Amino acid sequence: MKNASAITCILFAAITSVTAFSAPKADRIDIHYVTPKTPEHQQIHDALRERQVLERLQEFLSPFKLPRALKISLAGCDGEADAFYGDDDITICYEYIEELWQRMPKETTSSGVEPYDAFVGPLIDTSLHEFGHALIDMHDLPVLGRVEDAADQLAAYIYLQLGPEESLRLIRGTAYAFLYEASSKQAPSMAEYANEHGTPAQRAYNVLCIAYGADPKLFGQIVDEGILPWERAEFCDEEYEQIQDAFEELISPHIDYALAKENFDRSWLSEAKGQSK
Numbered sequence: 001m002k003n004a005s006a007i008t009c010i011l012f013a014a015i016t017s018v019t020a021f022s023a024p025k026a027d028r029i030d031i032h033y034v035t036p037k038t039p040e041h042q043q044i045h046d047a048l049r050e051r052q053v054l055e056r057l058q059e060f061l062s063p064f065k066l067p068r069a070l071k072i073s074l075a076g077c078d079g080e081a082d083a084f085y086g087d088d089d090i091t092i093c094y095e096y097i098e099e100l101w102q103r104m105p106k107e108t109t110s111s112g113v114e115p116y117d118a119f120v121g122p123l124i125d126t127s128l129h130e131f132g133h134a135l136i137d138m139h140d141l142p143v144l145g146r147v148e149d150a151a152d153q154l155a156a157y158i159y160l161q162l163g164p165e166e167s168l169r170l171i172r173g174t175a176y177a178f179l180y181e182a183s184s185k186q187a188p189s190m191a192e193y194a195n196e197h198g199t200p201a202q203r204a205y206n207v208l209c210i211a212y213g214a215d216p217k218l219f220g221q222i223v224d225e226g227i228l229p230w231e232r233a234e235f236c237d238e239e240y241e242q243i244q245d246a247f248e249e250l251i252s253p254h255i256d257y258a259l260a261k262e263n264f265d266r267s268w269l270s271e272a273k274g275q276s277k
C-alpha cells in the first residue's frame with residue numbers, strides 16, 4: 001500500500017454517490033467485512049467499512065430478485081488478487097482492491113481514461129461479473145458458450161444501462177484494466193489459452209464491442225482511434241442485441257423495474273467525483 005490516505009479518499013469517492021438512495025430493499029443479500037490478516041488490508045477494510053461500500057453495492061443490486069440469500073464479502077485471499085463466486089457466496093479480495101489502486105495511471109491517459117475511472121470501473125465490472133455468476137446459478141439459467149463470457153456480458157450489459165457519461169467512464173476504466181493486464185506481460189502461455197476465462201485482451205475487446213454495439217455514437221471513439229478494430233466492430237450491434245435478447249428473456253422476469261429505473265437514472269460516478277474534491 002503506497003498511500004493509505006489517498007486510497008481512503010478514492011474509496012470514499014467510490015461510494016458516496018449512493019447515499020441519496022432510499023432504504024435498501026435487498027433483504028436477500030447479506031454483506032460481510034471479514035477481518036483482514038495484514039495491516040495493509042486493515043486500512044482498506046477500515047476505509048471500505050467506514051464508507052459502507054458493501055451496503056451501497058447491496059443497494060445497487062436490490063432490484064434483482066433472488067431465490068435465496070446471497071452473501072457478499074470483502075476478505076483477504078492469502079495473496080490472491082481476485083474475486084469469485086460459489087455456493088451463494090461472492091468474495092471480493094482485499095488484494096484485488098489493492099492491485100487496482102496500484103495499477104491506476106498517474107494522470108489521464110492519451111485515450112482519455114481518468115485515474116479514478118481506472119480504479120472504480122474494473123471494481124464495478126468485477127463485482128457485477130461475480131453477481132452475474134450468482135444470477136446464473138441461483139436462477140438456474142441456461143448458458144450457451146463459456147459461462148465466464150456470459151458473466152462478463154451480464155456485467156457490461158447491466159452498467160451500460162446507466163447514463164451515457166457513467167457508461168462511458170465505466171467501459172473506459174474496465175477496458176483500461178484488461179489492456180493494462182494484457183500489455184504488462186508476455187503473450188499468453190498455452191495454459192492461459194486453456195483457461196476458462198478469455199485472455200485479458202480478449203475480455204477487453206469483448207467489453208468494448210458490447211459497448212460499441214450498444215451505442216456506436218457514444219463509443220465511436222474506440223473505433224475511430226483504432227482501439228477496437230473495425231473488423232470486429234462492424235457486427236457489434238448484433239452481439240449487443242444477442243445479449244439484450246438473452247437478458248430480457250432470462251433476467252428480466254427477476255427484476256423490480258421501478259427500482260431498477262431509479263438506480264439506473266442516477267449519476268453515480270459524477271456525484272462521487274464531485275464529493276471527492
Ligand SMILES: [Zn+2]
Binds near residue numbers: 129133148151
Ligand atoms: Zn467468473
